[in-house]
Amino acid sequence: MTSPIPGGVDCDLHPAVPHLTSLLPYLDDYWRDQVTTRGMTDLVSQSYPPNSPITSRPDWRPSRGKPGSSLDDMRAQALDPFGTRYGICNPLYGVQMVFSEDMADAFCRALNDWLAKEWLDRDHRLRGSIVIPVQSIEKSVAEVERCAADPRFVQVLMLVMGDMPLGKRAYWPIYAAAERHGLPIGIHAGSNYHNPPSSVGWGSYHIEDYVAQAQAFQTQLTSLIVEGVFVRHPKLKMVMLESGFTWLPSYLWRLHKFWRGIRMETPWVDRAPLEIVRSNIRFSLQPIDAPPDPTTLNRLFDHMQSDELLLFSTDYPHWQFDGDAALPEGMSPALVRKIMIDNPLATYGRLMQAVFEETTP
């Protein structure tokens, strides 16, 4: 096993909202009344059915309540054992599935306030992602602006499967706001189920939805690159969360080949896709979709041709590895340091700022 080093950043932790009623204190009178009068049910996405094996590691599953709903458990199971200096909370509550932009906006504001009060206030290691009501670009920008005032929010969170490909120009005001505040855009696995959860329609099984997340990340990267997001926003970082990364090399070989052939269609893309990924895109470590033998995995790291792309993550409480084996076997100490400390700090400007402030007398 490769040992984690203390002082690292865990870039993908999932605190769970116990129930929609947990957000009631953070809703205004109108929405509190709507939730209760209309008998609204909990917003749980079938991307992660609560009892599915991937949703929680067996030994991390609480005796009652949703996996990830207890801060004490997160401390004991993720933050303490891995010596985490900063842990980034990415709530996967199903607010993106809502169709009304007003309702989505109310729930997102409540969710972000809930995260700040019930998690960030209670453990100084925790940082948050701003969940936005993507149903409205205008409201999303407003929510980024509102939450960005709190320096503990370190990124903006979106799902990989939504209404439109993420490179579409309509989204760009969100990216402009994120860039302005030094916030990366985190794109996490999951669907709002407004489109079929695969590019060829509705599959039969939960496992198909999960496997298809990787393909969704691939099409989103294409969209982000060829629409020109990083031409307009060269400083913007995007982090693919729970995306897998072993598909990246062959995906880029293909994209690069077609870009060379038909770049006349998107002439504003002024750098090779490969270079854009190296400068602007990062990937969380878990899940590692590779065989357990270190040889193959080290070949894959070589195929990636950069040690700056990966950011350490446990994906807590999702079941991606057993025991303490968050880092794959055979990883060099230099790469461990890059993945756990250097790369996350270089990606999340607000974490680097916090380190600077903590270490400056």
Place this chain on the structure above:
Amino acid sequence: MNVQFRKHPEPASSVDARTAIADCDIHPARATRTELYPYLARRWHAHLETYDKHPYQGMMEGPPYPKAQPNASRRDAYPPEGGPQGSSLSFMQKQHLDPNNVVLGVLNPLNTGQGIRNHDLSAAICSAINDWQIDKWTSQDSRLKGSVVVANEDGLAAAAEIKKRAGDRNFVQVLLLSRNVEPLGQRRYWPIYQAAEEAGLPVGVHAFGFGGNPITASGWPSYYIEEMVGHSQCQQTALASLVLEGVFERHPGLKMIMIEAGFGWAPSLAWRLDKSWQRLKSEVPHVRRPPSETIRDHIFWTTQPMEDPERRDHLLEVIDWVGWDKLLFATDYPHWDYDEPSRVLPAGVSDANREAFYLGNAQKLYGLA
């Protein structure tokens, strides 16, 4: 691909002019709009003139994403006698089959009866395309072999067409496209796999098709390059569906070929499937083997468009993972992203692997060794 830039030219493996190759993805075209009419019942002539094909997409003429070149084909591939690229056997022989010493060419007709909402029309056009392949191509040049094109959304009609062509040596595979109304493992397509297994024909799944679904899980993208790159993602999902629905447990003799969608993604998809299956196998008890084993045993890959890494030794490592016995060389003639036979493999490949890659695997799979 007919646009090549490389900072430093690398030694390519030179294919000797006499080296025989198989081309497992050739696209024959009709010279005129009505070239199929002799093979279609008269009622369909009037129907097509009045209503046209009515596919699972909106454009009456042309594809939803305009291609990079007319007919997505090489500008130098127009036959001298007129007609679109790929529509003349004599010019195909002169430009491609003879100079490249293609001893086996597999025809994959596109723009056929597939992806049409009227399933009777779909079946009629598909059957006509199959007769047309024999008359215009395979009976005229013994190097060429046809694909049984089937009405993809009507499993029973498709199975009937496969039964009709079973044993006919003009055909070496059944042809499906990757994008359909549902993922390809779904039950509506099972009669196709049953009939193909009984006929001893592998099923080729070529990139493309219309099924009415947005071509990403996040809706419709903007550009042709997104559609082109996205064929690999559609193919990955279609293959995952085939594996996870248990198609290969039901049909242990079935072989399938992933055509024109790349193969570099195969290892990572297989690893992801294995890992997810380890966690979630209780949901799919009919999937009894690790998906990577199923893929290794049942799936072949055509090579074009070859993934093109900066360091070409990386490509060789990926081929080691996929299996040198699983790749079928293809050019995609006459399409613009054609792979030139003499350039696709870097130096340093053993003679045995090279022979398998260019010819042996295809002859074995198609029973022509």
